Amino acid sequence: MKPHRRQPLYLAFLLHRLSGLGLALFLPFHFYVLSLALDSEAELDGFLHWSQAPLVKLAESGLVFLLAIHLFGGLRLLALENMPWRDAYKNAAALAVAAAFFVACGFLLRAF
Amino acid sequence: MLELRLYIAQRVSATIIAPLVLIHLGMMIYAIQGGLDAAEILARTRGSWWWAANYGLFVIAVAVHAAIGLRNVLREWLCLRGAVLGAVTWLSFALLLVTGLRAVFAVVMP
Numbered sequence: 001m002k003p004h005r006r007q008p009l010y011l012a013f014l015l016h017r018l019s020g021l022g023l024a025l026f027l028p029f030h031f032y033v034l035s036l037a038l039d040s041e042a043e044l045d046g047f048l049h050w051s052q053a054p055l056v057k058l059a060e061s062g063l064v065f066l067l068a069i070h071l072f073g074g075l076r077l078l079a080l081e082n083m084p085w086r087d088a089y090k091n092a093a094a095l096a097v098a099a100a101f102f103v104a105c106g107f108l109l110r111a112f
Numbered sequence: 113m114l115e116l117r118l119y120i121a122q123r124v125s126a127t128i129i130a131p132l133v134l135i136h137l138g139m140m141i142y143a144i145q146g147g148l149d150a151a152e153i154l155a156r157t158r159g160s161w162w163w164a165a166n167y168g169l170f171v172i173a174v175a176v177h178a179a180i181g182l183r184n185v186l187r188e189w190l191c192l193r194g195a196v197l198g199a200v201t202w203l204s205f206a207l208l209l210v211t212g213l214r215a216v217f218a219v220v221m222p
Contacts, residue, residue: 021185024178027208034215037154045150052147064140071133074126081123103137110145 012093016073019066026063057112065104072096118180125177132170159222167220171212179205 004010036043050056076092143153157163183201186192192200 017181017185020178020181024182024204024208027174027178028211031208031211031215035211035218037150038214038218038221041150041154044153048148048150048153064137067133068137071130071137075130078123078126078130103141107137107141107144110141 008090009093012073012076012096015069015097016077019070019073022066023063023070026066054112057108061104061108064107065100068100068103069097072099118183121176122180125173125180128169128173129177132166132173135166136170154219157219160220164216164220167216168213171209171216175205175208175212178208 033044033047036047051060073093073096076089076096079092080089157167179201182204183197186200187197
């Protein structure tokens, strides 16, 4: 393994990239579901009813986590590129993960 | 020069998206309780200029941001270059923009 890949901040980079990739692949499907309302409200309702299944709710919480981790990881990136916070990189990365967990757990608790 | 422009476009789109994602996350956590149904969602969004502007801007910024992000992944991890890389980037941008604006239209159209 290359030395830079053993750094905790490489994990933050990887998490940011993989969450972004996951979201980009999910988005067309999400848009398709919403556009079901164009044809009929009942079609959208049918899908939403299916999404009440516990496993689907769990998967949705995973997507919320991906969105939150990409948001907080992205804010960390914008901050470190534009502000003189060099010593706080690792703390910012840890905070981003914690905030994403907090948001995803909040969603999960409200969903059930 | 192209790389610099794409870098700036990705950072600018990220700055636009960040507050919109916070609104979206807040709305999802608020709306999920008690289950989702189409009537409830559409009652909130249909005919609303606020949601049309919010999600319209969201979709445009996301299409730019995601297409550039995908381009970076394809270039660095799959070593795509030149016309193929450009074509895939433009295709993903167009796909996200068209499907996204269609979805916004579907939920905000009165």
